[in-house]
Amino acid sequence: MKNYFPFLLLIFFTLCAFGKAPKExxxxxxxxxxxxQPSYLFGTWHGDTELRNQxxxxxxxxxxxxxRSVKQFMCENRFAVLPKATNSSQDKLRALxxxxxxTTYSDLLDKSQINVLDTFLTKxxxxxxxxxxxxxxxxxxMFYQMISEDTVRSRIRQKVMILESSTRLPDSVVIARRKQLYSEQDIMDIALLKKAKAKGLELIGLDELIEYEHNTIFTTDMTLKQQADSLVQFINRSGFDDIVNTKNLMVGGVRDAxxxxxxHKVKDEKQKLMDEIVKMDSGLKNQMEETRQSLGxxxxxxxxxxxxxxxxxxxxxxxVGAAHLPGEEGLIQLLRDAGYTVEPM
Known part of the structure; x- marks a missing residue:
């Protein structure tokens, strides 16, 4: 099950900590x-190719x-557009x-393993x-996420091509639509950050303000050698469709909600998902709860x-991620506790 650890974490961190909200x-x-003047709180979706389309x-x-009405843009972090921004917590994350x-990969792997890794890295x-x-x-x-998204994107393109083959739209319209659907798109958080930067808004990174450390994401008890062997085993898989299908099946309910x-529905679907992940690897239960508390x-x-x-x-x-909005410890309630009126649009 250790080989599936990154896969389970990918699902978990994408959807971590969704909870109950007063209203939809x-x-x-x-x-x-x-x-x-009012400000606005928006819950983003951190991953998933399908929801990246603007x-x-x-x-x-x-x-x-x-x-359009605001002067500032506040997000979890600004590093996608300000890569040189740094603080002590970012230095610690880099070390992690x-x-x-x-140490290099040649110290961790033999020549045959290096060849496998180099082929995959080059591609x-x-x-x-x-x-x-x-x-x-x-x-x-990273590879779990890249492979998943590449596969999902490929499947979407195949469906679009089938639809296009039966359309009577002018070629110019079809080409424009194809470019939009086939283009590489940033996840929602990064797309909004770039949009805010282009608009000239002041950018504030919340995690920079609190010097948040994402230590739990990549913490593992495996040695570097064990990690490297596991990485090569993953690359040597005969196929990845089963991983993508499993992820889509597990994440689908939360994504649709x-x-x-x-x-409200996201909360219910999220709980079902967490239960399924724990069934797959019961050893993750304590770590997931600790991470949920820290991230949320x-x-x-x-x-x-x-x-x-x-x-x-x-x-x-x-x-910020929609996970941060709802619940007794969510931003909606914390803002209300601080005396603000927070109403759904």
Whole structure:
């Protein structure tokens, strides 16, 4: 089961900590408590190719009008557009995800394994192992996500091609639609961050403010050698469709609930998913709960030490994973406890 550890974590971190909300909805208006102009709280979807298309945001009531009205954009972190931004917690994260300076993959793997790894790295990242300094467990995590998304994207393209073959639309329309659907798209959080940067909004990274450490994501008790062997075993699989099918089957209910903008349903589907993951590997139960607490409630409370300061004088669009909105320890309730009026759009 250790070989499936990155796969289970990928599912978990994508969907971690969804909970109950007072009402349905992804976008919320923040007012009252002395605010002269409203701010907005939006729950994003961190992963999944299908929800990256910008047309999904068109279905969120009030999204575009609220985004146009603000002066600041607040997100979990800004590193996608400000890669040079750094602090002590980011330095610690780098130490956690990078190989020791005196260690290379040739120290961890034999020649045949290096050949397997180099072939895969060249295909996926256009780099060889002698130029790679990410730890094996980090690479495994990345590869699980890349393979999953490549497969899903390929399947979507095949469906679109079938539909296109029977359409009577002008060639120019078909080509424009194909480019939109086939293009590589950023996950929702990064796409919004880039949109805010292009709009000239002030950018605030919540995790930078609290110096949050994502230590639990890549922490493992496996040695570097064990991680490297597991990585090569994963690459040597005869196929990946079963992984993609399993992930889609497990994640599908939560994804559909998010697409419906129904956080009540997301909570129920999330619980079903967590139960299934624990069945697959009961050893993950304690680690998942510890990580859920760190990624969710604890982080929300730390963010709230800063959010009131930023929304006091400037209208702000706060975009964080939908996991952070609902529940007794969610941002909606924490903002209400602080005296703000928070209403669904």
């Amino acid at each position: 909805g992804l976008l919320w208006k923040i007012s009252g408590n002395g605010l002269t 047309s999904f945001l068109d279905s969120v009531p009030g999204f575009h009008a609220s985004f 995800i990078l190989l020791p300076t005196d 996926k990242l256009k780099v060889t192992s002698d130029k790679m300094n990410l730890r094996p467990n980090v690479l495994s995590f 998010y697409r419906e903008q129904n956080i 409630p604890d982080r929300n409370r730390d963010w709230m030490k800063h959010i009131p300061t930023y929304i006091k004088n400037k209208s702000t669009f706060i975009a």
